[in-house]
Amino acid sequence: MLQIIKAIHVTDIITAPDDSKSNAVCFYRGIYGLPEKVKEINEKSGNQLGYVGEWHTHPFGPNSLSTTDMNTVKRFKKELDSLVNPLPVFLTILTPTHLLSYVY
DSSP: OOOOOOOOOOOOOOOOOTTOEEOSSOEEOOOTTHHHHHHHHHHHTTTSOOOOEEEEEOBTBOSSOOHHHHHHHHHHHHHHHTSSSOOOOEEEEEOSSOEEEEEO
């Protein structure tokens, strides 16, 4: 039986685009310059590195996925599973006491 290992190696992060918006409880990642930056990294690495997902904080908890997080995972999973070469959904959440990583 073939065993599928879900592993992602994070090598760096890209800072939020200038058109991103945030408030005390929400962050909306913008897109200004992001596709070009991801393309540049992909090309410079010989197509070995690319975008793998988003990270965010839960500064007041919970130490788990929220309902909003799960809805986002489901939306991205549907999209990424439809690619010619399907990609996993990767989500990292930083809380006051935990660093939580999920791969779907």
